[in-house]
Amino acid sequence: xxxxxxxxxxxxxxxxxxTLPIENVKISWILLSETFEELACDGCNGDVLSNEGGVFTxxxxxxxxxxxxxxxxxxxxxxxxxxxxxxSSERIVHKFLCNNGVEYCDEKNGHYVYLRHLHFDTxxxxxxxxSVPFSGKVTIADTEGCVLPGATICLMxxxxxxxxxxxxxxxxxxxxxxxxxxxxGSIVHEIDVTYRGHTFSQTTDIDYAAxxxxxxxxxxxxxxxxxxxxxxxxxxxxxxGQCNEQLGKSExxxxxxxxxxxxxxxTQSGIMQKYTNLPxxxxxxxxxxxxxxxxxxxxxxxxxxxxxxxxxxxxxxRDANVIKADFTAEKQSIETNTTTGKENINALxxxxxxxxxxxxxxxxxxxxxxxxxxxxxRMQVFIEERKDMLDCDEADLAEYGDAQSLHVIxxxxxxxxxxxxxxxxxxxxxxxxxxxxxxxxxxxxxxIDSFAGNKEFEQKVVDEDTLDLLSRCxxxxxxxxxxxxxxxxxxxxxxxxxxxxxxxxxxTGRPNxxxxxxxxxxxxxxxxxxxxxxxxxxxxxxxYSKGPGxxxxxxxxxPLMILRDPPGRFSLxxxxxxxxxxxxxxxxxxxxxxxxxxxYENVVSTFKSYTTHSETxxxxxxNLGLATSVKLEPLLCAGFGFGLLGxxxxxxxxxxxxxxEVGM
Amino acid sequence: MxxxxxxxxxxxxxxxxxxxxxxxxxxxxxxxxxxxxxxxxISLLESDSVSTGQYVLVSDLRPGFRYTIxxxxxxxxxxxxxxxSGVLDTIVLPAVLSCSGDSGTSDLTGRPRxxxxxxxxxxxxxxxxxxxxxxEGFSFSRTQEVDEFLTxxxxxGTSFTSDYYYSSSQPYNSLITPEIEASDDLRxxxxxxxxxxxxxxxxxxxxxxxxxxxxxxxxxxxxxxSAAACAAHTIKxxxxxxxxxxxxxxxxxx
Numbered sequence: 001x002x003x004x005x006x007x008x009x010x011x012x013x014x015x016x017x018x019t020l021p022i023e024n025v026k027i028s029w030i031l032l033s034e035t036f037e038e039l040a041c042d043g044c045n046g047d048v049l050s051n052e053g054g055v056f057t058x059x060x061x062x063x064x065x066x067x068x069x070x071x072x073x074x075x076x077x078x079x080x081x082x083x084x085x086x087x088s089s090e091r092i093v094h095k096f097l098c099n100n101g102v103e104y105c106d107e108k109n110g111h112y113v114y115l116r117h118l119h120f121d122t123x124x125x126x127x128x129x130x131s132v133p134f135s136g137k138v139t140i141a142d143t144e145g146c147v148l149p150g151a152t153i154c155l156m157x158x159x160x161x162x163x164x165x166x167x168x169x170x171x172x173x174x175x176x177x178x179x180x181x182x183x184x185g186s187i188v189h190e191i192d193v194t195y196r197g198h199t200f201s202q203t204t205d206i207d208y209a210a211x212x213x214x215x216x217x218x219x220x221x222x223x224x225x226x227x228x229x230x231x232x233x234x235x236x237x238x239x240x241g242q243c244n245e246q247l248g249k250s251e252x253x254x255x256x257x258x259x260x261x262x263x264x265x266x267t268q269s270g271i272m273q274k275y276t277n278l279p280x281x282x283x284x285x286x287x288x289x290x291x292x293x294x295x296x297x298x299x300x301x302x303x304x305x306x307x308x309x310x311x312x313x314x315x316x317x318r319d320a321n322v323i324k325a326d327f328t329a330e331k332q333s334i335e336t337n338t339t340t341g342k343e344n345i346n347a348l349x350x351x352x353x354x355x356x357x358x359x360x361x362x363x364x365x366x367x368x369x370x371x372x373x374x375x376x377x378r379m380q381v382f383i384e385e386r387k388d389m390l391d392c393d394e395a396d397l398a399e400y401g402d403a404q405s406l407h408v409i410x411x412x413x414x415x416x417x418x419x420x421x422x423x424x425x426x427x428x429x430x431x432x433x434x435x436x437x438x439x440x441x442x443x444x445x446x447x448i449d450s451f452a453g454n455k456e457f458e459q460k461v462v463d464e465d466t467l468d469l470l471s472r473c474x475x476x477x478x479x480x481x482x483x484x485x486x487x488x489x490x491x492x493x494x495x496x497x498x499x500x501x502x503x504x505x506x507x508t509g510r511p512n513x514x515x516x517x518x519x520x521x522x523x524x525x526x527x528x529x530x531x532x533x534x535x536x537x538x539x540x541x542x543x544y545s546k547g548p549g550x551x552x553x554x555x556x557x558x559p560l561m562i563l564r565d566p567p568g569r570f571s572l573x574x575x576x577x578x579x580x581x582x583x584x585x586x587x588x589x590x591x592x593x594x595x596x597x598x599x600y601e602n603v604v605s606t607f608k609s610y611t612t613h614s615e616t617x618x619x620x621x622x623n624l625g626l627a628t629s630v631k632l633e634p635l636l637c638a639g640f641g642f643g644l645l646g647x648x649x650x651x652x653x654x655x656x657x658x659x660x661e662v663g664m
Numbered sequence: 665m666x667x668x669x670x671x672x673x674x675x676x677x678x679x680x681x682x683x684x685x686x687x688x689x690x691x692x693x694x695x696x697x698x699x700x701x702x703x704x705x706i707s708l709l710e711s712d713s714v715s716t717g718q719y720v721l722v723s724d725l726r727p728g729f730r731y732t733i734x735x736x737x738x739x740x741x742x743x744x745x746x747x748x749s750g751v752l753d754t755i756v757l758p759a760v761l762s763c764s765g766d767s768g769t770s771d772l773t774g775r776p777r778x779x780x781x782x783x784x785x786x787x788x789x790x791x792x793x794x795x796x797x798x799x800e801g802f803s804f805s806r807t808q809e810v811d812e813f814l815t816x817x818x819x820x821g822t823s824f825t826s827d828y829y830y831s832s833s834q835p836y837n838s839l840i841t842p843e844i845e846a847s848d849d850l851r852x853x854x855x856x857x858x859x860x861x862x863x864x865x866x867x868x869x870x871x872x873x874x875x876x877x878x879x880x881x882x883x884x885x886x887x888x889x890s891a892a893a894c895a896a897h898t899i900k901x902x903x904x905x906x907x908x909x910x911x912x913x914x915x916x917x918x
Contacts, residue, residue, distance in 0.1 A: 019910035027907065043900070050909045058905040061783060067901035068858025075901070081909070101912060115903040118786045118851055124907040185911025215911075 020185040020215070021054025022128040025083045025094070029058050032076040033066040040064075060115070071117045078110035081126055085216030087133075092216045094184075097127035104129065131181030132214050134168075136224030138176045138193060140279045141201065146259035147176025148195065148228050148281075155180060156190040164190070182221070188212040191224060197322045198230035198280060232280035232317040235368040237272045238287055240375065241423045241431030242495065244271055247373060248298050251289040257282040257314055280320055285313040285369045298426070301373045313369035320367050375425035377434065380500075381523055381534045383407045387415035389541070400516050403537035409446070409508045411542025414469060417442075419501035419523055419534075421485060434485055434499040435527070442501075443480040443522040444473035446538045447509045457510060469507035482526060511540040667772075669727035669762045669797045674720040674735075688734040689722060694871060697732075700725070728763040728774070728798030728869075728887055732756055763798035763867070763890055765836040773890035774798055774867050776840070781863055781897040785904070788848035788897060792865055794838045796890050799867030801829035803889070804846055806853075810862040810896045821864060824848045829868050855899045864892035 030038050030045035038045075043062035050056040060077070067075065083094040098105040105111045105126065115122055134155065140146040154169040167186045172178045182188070189211050193200040203225040206212070214221065238250045252266040256279055265288065266275065287305040290298050305311050381404070390408040397403045409415055419440055423431045447470035448458060461467045471477035486502055487495035512519050518537040525532040666673045672689075689700040702722060725731065734756045763774030774796025782789050790804065805821030830846035848855070848863070855861060872888030 019912065022909040022911065025909045029905075031901075050907070054909045056907040056909065058907065059785075059902075060904060061900045061902045063858065063898060063900050065858070069856055070901065071854070071857050075903075077905070096909070097912065113905060115905070117857055117901050117903060120785060120904045120906075122903070122905045124905050126907060126909045127912045128909060129912055183912050 019127075020213070021050070021052065022083070022094075022184070022215075023050050023052045023054060025050040025054075025056070025081055025096075025126070025128070027056050027058065028080040028082070029060070030078050031060060031062055031064070031067075032078055034070070034073055034075065036076060037066075038078075039066055067117075074114040074116055077113045077115055079105075079113060079124075080107070080110050081105050083128075083130075083216075085130075085219060087216070087219055092130060092132065092219060094128055094130040094216065097129045100125065101127040101129075128184050130184040130216055132184055132216050132219050132221065133179050134182045134188070134214060134221040134224065135177065135179040136222070136226065138172045138178070138195075138200070139203075139225070139227045140256055140259075140281055141227040141229040143256055143259060143263075143279060144261045146256040146261055146279070146281075147174075148172060149174045149176060151176075151178075151193055151195040151200075151226075151228070153178045153180065153226075154192040154194070155182060155186070155188045156192055157187055158189040182214045184215050186214040188214060191226070193226045195228065196318045198228050198318075200226045201229045203227050228279070228281075230280040230321060231277045232320040233367055234275045234278050234283060234285070234315060234317060235272055236268060236275065236285060237368060237370040237372075238268060238290070239271045239370065239372050240425040240429060241372065242374075242433035242435075243431035243497070245425055245429055245431060246271055247301055247425075248290045248292045249295075250287050250371075253284075253286045253288050254278060255284050257284040278317065280317045283315050283317055285315060285371075286310060287371045300375075300426075304373050305371060311371065313371065315367065315369045317367060373425065374431070374434075375423045375429075377525060377528055377530055377532050378422050378424055379523060379525060379532050379534045380420040380422070381405055381521075381536050382418040382420070383409070383536065383538075384416040387413055390539075397537070400518050400537035401520065401535065403518070403520065403535040405534070405536045406518070406539070407536055408539045408541060411508050411511055411540050414505060414507045417501075417504045417506055417521065417536075419504070421499040421525065421532075432497040432499050433487060433495045436485065436487075436495070437527050438485045438499075439526040440483045440485060440501050441480050441522075441524040441526050442473045442483065442504060443475060443520075443524070444506050445475065446519040446521055446540060447471055447474050447507055448476050449509055449512070449519065450476060451510065451512070451514075454510075466507070469505065470509050472506055473504075480522075508538065508540045511542050665733075665757055665759055667759050667761045668767060669765060669774075670723060670725050672722040672725060672731060672733065672759050672761065674722075674733070674757070683738040684720070685736045685738060687720070687736075690732045690734070691726065692730045692732065700731070725761055727761050728796075730758065730760045730887065732758050760887065763796045765797045766795055771795075771891060773886075775891040776802065776865050776867060776893040779863075779865055779893040779895045781895050783850075783897065783900050783902065786850045786902060787844060788850065788863065788899075789841075789843060790846060790863065790865060791839065791841050792893060794832070794834050794836060794840050794867065796867035797836050798869060799890065800833055800870045801831040801868050802840065802842070802846065803829045803866050803868045803872075804848075805864045805892070806848060807862045807864070808859070810860050821862075824853055829870075829872075850899065850902075857899050857901045860896050860898045862894050862896050864894040866890045866892040 026047055026049055028045070028047045031041075033039055039062070041062055041064040043060065044064055046058070046060075048056045048058055058077075058079075081094075081096040084091040085094065086092070096105040097103065098111045113122065113124060136153070138148045138151045138153070140148055149172050151172045152169055153172065155167040156164050157167050158164050167188065168180050168182055170178050170180045188208055190208055191202075204223060206224065212218075212221070234254065236252055236254070237244075238247055238252075239245060240247045250268045252268050252273075253263065254266065254275060255261050255263050266273070290301050290305065292298050383405075387409050388407045389410065390406060397406060400406055419442075420432070421434045421438065421440075423434065425431055448454065448467075458467065458470075461470065473479075473481035481504075483501050483504070485499050488498040490496040506521065508519075511517070516537070518539050521536040521538060523534040523536070666675065687702055689702045691698045691700055722733070734754060736754050738753070760772075762772035764771050765774065766777070776792040777795045778791075778793045780791040782791070794802075804823065804825050806824055807821040809820065825846045825848075830842045832840060832842070834840055867890040869888045872886065
């Protein structure tokens, strides 16, 4: 309900500067009784139109019984305001503000004004709140209509005093289209399009500077289109591995992301090519083909780049120019820096050069995409050569659980392992730099084991360092180890090659008397895309104690395990007769050229304990109280023990003789 | 004797057979009697004697004034048949000329015609046709008594115009639209909405200053005022709104 008409105020006309009159607004009115019932009489209702100046007058002259004698009564009058203007597809229905513009006029129930007989000074100011759609599209120049979402469009107005003000702002949608509801009466002098510091150009010949009066009568205001003319450069690298090997001649597609646009394809021969004058946007880069010097497609690389899931690099060039400008400004800032002391100039220059080089590298990364074909990752495992006693020329690795390598190491021997990772890019083309995030898993099974008597064995190892070496990376201890891949580094601190695991020290424990008589070290590459693993089968040679009354089966086929009669007090053809069996194991591998064998002599439950002084024999009490004394003089060497004991410790060579005593 | 606004006609009866020897015409103004030279005003006197059915027409007189005709004549019929025939006799005849320009009506006062009343912007306006040849102005009155025949309520009415009369000397038959000069300002008169009022208008001369309780007939009519033309009007409830539609004040367009 409206207030008494006496408090209706109309803004002073002088304060209405900046408004435009709205003509042809239809004002329908009807007189109501004091109880708000519509009066039906001649002169009780009517319609008027606002004139060219927006002015309308409702002159009411009515004769109705309800009005008789109501000279001093406030009679309600209900008003409706309506106007439509041509629109695009539908006519624009105007919206009006009542109550001095503080609220919309009630279109359903009307706006109430209270009048009294012979009051002719009632004024009413209605505001046309109609929003007129002002729309357009923002595209990316030099494309096939690729649109630009997220650009901000602001309609600007220049006052007669030269002050520019913002009428309304809005963003383009995913289709690059903006629609701004502009209040009727606004005059647009300029359209500002902003997007990450880009430059825009008008694609129509609309003269905004002259002022576009936004009125429904002048609608529609479509096709206020702009295009983004910002450009950027892009470096494309197509390389083999991290060694940046040349791959071939490539066909490159560079286009705006998420845009149905088929631009001309580039041909790139070098490992890096700079493309200029590209749209400064999110760019989609693809290597669509690669051929060798004979113009023949290099299939594995093509499949890598354009296989089931083609590799697409997306580079954000939207801020490239801004960042480049920042870099330039920073460089200039450095150049203009002054020093107060002459002695500091050189140091400063060096610092600047270093910083400049660093920034140039960073700058290049900002507008670079890299297509890298690594090839096939291969792993090579190297056992310390002087500890590896395998002297067979060949071995059937399938016999050793599909191992990738076979090694023979004396029992209780410390040895170093080295792992190398290398990508084979193409035949004969390698790269020994791998991703830093690759890791190497080492599952060491050559140290401690779970064979019979393992606990007694481990108990005999009293030295913690020795036990640590035996247990290192063992699943029976703390589990497999995971090592970072290391590289050689160049002067810039970058990986220069020799990827892998440079030195891992492990130690052999007891031999394995169960077929295939080897113990394994399993290496796996973790983090790569392919499953790269290496199983190194290690034949641990030496003596093995079965314990009293036990026996084990001998191999019946090559490689034969020969129980060698140890030089000394007895010979063995069967171990059943002994309470404790000391077995000397030797692995012989038959080859076409004759019988060869790896020296593999083993001492059961005897380990190469170290001594720094003069210990010449060890006593070993086995489970049944059998005291076994093994004379070790021939076996032991000075400083007998693992090599991790420190300087002066030497490793014992394989024993050449031993003796045992039963019943000691 | 018959009068119009400007003529005076003496018609002699069937028995009359007189010879007019002289005729003196006097107009009676407020300032005094004014002898009228009838030399050029009397017509149809083909001879010194007139017979039955003959008449004397005095024309070009001022409407609405009272005249006296003093006429000396000899009655030939008497002279022939009566003892005193041939003796001069004098007759004085008073006459009041009509003010009405419309000779087709019985009204001689010049009452305005076609009185129209309209209410506008808090005023009651009048419009009528001047039917008087004598008027120097018009006088308006209003009364709450309204009957079916719109009787002349002038005498019981209330004056509402600024001046007693609305000065106007429009030619006869002019449309008189005094507008606000002779309107009823409803703000002042405070007339009740929905009530019917009678408005009357009459043509007057400047020297009219009061009405007579007995006037109203042609033979007792005022020479300074016509009869009134009246019309009824019901006071309408009236107000207005002056509106303006503009764009929003915050629409940037200055």
